[in-house]
Structures are given as structure tokens and as C-alpha cells.
Amino acid sequence: MSKVRHIGVFGKRNTGKSSLINTITGQNVAIVSDIPGTTTDPVRKRMEIFGLGPVVFIDTAGIDDDGKLGEKRVEKSKAVIKTIDLAILIFTNNQVDKYERGLIQSFKDEELPFIMVHNQSDIVAMDPEVALDLAEKEGISVLEFSCSLLDEEEQKSVVETLTSLIIARLQECAPAKTILEGLVEKDDKIVMVCPVDSEAPEGRLILPQVNAIRDALDREAVAVVLQPDALENYIRNETVKPKLVVTDSQAFDFVSKTVPEDIPLTGFSLLLARSKGLFPYYVKGVEAISNLKSGDRILILESCTHHSSCDDIGRVKIPRLLQKKCGAEFSFDVVGGLDSFPDNIMKYSMVIQCGGCMITDRQLQARLKPAIKAGIPVANYGMVIAYCTGIYQRAINPLI
């Protein structure tokens, strides 16, 4: 199973950003009009791309919007850049000015792959000189496009070209690592321990559990899902040894005592960190826990403020476990949501991030980038819990 990739569509007002999303998705999801500034807040539309899987298109407000409100919209459009896997930059009438160049620079700064599209080519065709200039100076190739072609076949064909370009760019620049990649194969048995207690969300499973079950099915493996209480009986009676046991990090302690040492065991939070590309940083971060001293300040980053159990883990459990393990007293700051990252990161000796299951890989990476760049150890909730409960080495073994 591939992950949901996010694609942002940018450009000046009235270039046809909303029209392009409607044309690709074949639906009228975004309002289109000839009044500049029609799209105000980012609009999201999910669709399946054959050969790639699910994607979310994000329509944004024009980057050249002005006035007080306009500036706010531009800020929002720019914020989208940090959350996506691919950008589509639309321009028309062969105009490449400070707005397009500014966007190109932002994409490059973020190491974000992007596609440049000359839209409304039915009104003004793309000038080969402009295309050549972009190719030579910026290394960018431009796709000539239109959302309003009279010939249905021709329209279909340009949409197909754009779609294949999207697939190619996403595959070459951001190969998706699924949650169980390299861990289980066809017919392997994987046991997933999912406590359904007061901290579990009402009537559903959390996202990493759902992803793992789906990925096991995609791999034609056998997924056994049970609660901690059922684990002992299951292990005792089962003759086929599981290839892997995965547990919610809250149950690490109990599960590690119940599952024999010769069966690999890890946690959903570790799998999530691995699929989000942060695992190596977290491993380094956890190793630095033993250097923490009394009085150190630790930043807890929560990215899904709605989840009450995450709240409790970050504010109560982790501080308690960590101080006990280190035999030291730390001060903790908790920051929730995505916006309010502290300015003075250097005052922290460590950053501990929640699993980040509700945000995209890029959002999570962007959130941790300042700390990683500053050389501050980073880790996530699950790996810190594994460390504090003494099963860290066992939990990372299947993944290294």
C-alpha cells in the first residue's frame, strides 16, 4: 500500500489553479471564476491515481494576492509548501516574474520536487524561448497545458501527460516506505497488539494500526490483531511462530515479558518513525538520553492536539518515566499543534515528538528540522517509552 501523497498547486491569481484540480480530478471540487482571488483558504481534494495510489490535491490562494487579507492568504499558501510531497507551479501568458521565481526558490529551499505548467495555452501558447530559458537557467522543463480544450480526446491526453509526470516525479523523489516494508512477506504471520482501553479512540483504531493491518493484507501476510490480555493464551497455543509482534508502546512492558525472546518485537511508533524517514535521527536521539542532567529543559512536541491519550503521554507519562529512568529532574515545555514552534530552540537539551500519525511526513520532518539542524537530540514518544521501560534494544532490533 502506498501512502497518501500531498500535491500543492501554486501560482498567481486567475492562472487556473482551481480549474487544473477540477480537470485532473474530473470533478468540480474547487470554485472557479474569472474574478482574481476566488480561492481564499487552501482546499483539499483526495483522489486515486492509477499506478500510484491515493493523493490529496491542495488548491491554494494566488501567490500575488495583496492587501491585508491577501497577505494572510499568501502566508497560508506558503505554509502549504512545508506539508506536501510535490508542488505544481502554474503560470500563464509566458509570464515568469518575481512570484514564480520566489516559489521556485522556496521549493528548492525545501528540496521539494515540483512540476511547472503553462496553463491557458489555448489562449496564449507557450513561447519556446521562455521554456528554453527555464530549462537552461533553472533546469526546469515546462508542460504546456490547458483546462479548456474543445477536443475531448486532446483534453484527456494532456491530463494523462500531467498525471504521468506527477507519478514519475513522486516516485523518483519520494519513494514511499510503507509501514511494514522489508519486515513481512507473503504468508508470514504478524501479531499486532492493540489495547482497547480508556485511552483508545472511540469506535476505531489509531492510524498506524490501520496502516499496518492494511499493509499486511497488501503483502498477503496473516495479520492477527488482539488485545494484551489475549496475548499470553495466543502465544501458548499457537504452533506457527510469528515473524513479528508489533505493540502499542503503552503495552511494551507487558508484551515484552509475554513474547518469548526469540520472537522479534517492535512498536507501532517505531514503524511509523521508520516509514516517515525519521528513525535514524530518533535512534541517535534516544542514545543521548543517558547524557541528560538535572535541570535540563526538554521540549515535548504534540502534533495532534485532539487526541487526549497523546496529551496524557506527553504531559504526564513521559516526564515521569524519563525522570525516573535518569534519576534526575528536568523541566518540560509542551507545544501542541503545528504553528507555535519555539524561537529559542537552543535552550532545549532534547526534543520529544509524538508519533505524528495525523500529519504528513514532510510536516513532521519540517517540524523537527530546526532541532536536527541545531544538533539537538530528537526522539518520539514510543521510542522514549521503550528506552525507559528497558526494552529499547529489543524494539529496534527488527528495524536495524
Ligand SMILES: Nc1nc2c(ncn2[C@@H]2O[C@H](COP(=O)(O)OP(=O)(O)OP(=O)(O)O)[C@@H](O)[C@H]2O)c(=O)[nH]1
Ligand atoms: N481559456 C482557458 N481558461 C481557463 C483555463 N484554466 C482556467 N481558465 C479560466 O480562468 C479563470 C480563472 O480560473 P481559476 O481556476 O478560478 O483560477 P485560480 O488560479 O484558481 O484563481 P484564484 O483562485 O483566484 O487564485 C476562470 O474563468 C477559468 O474558467 C484554460 O486552460 N483555458
Ligand SMILES: [Mg+2]
Ligand atoms: Mg482558485
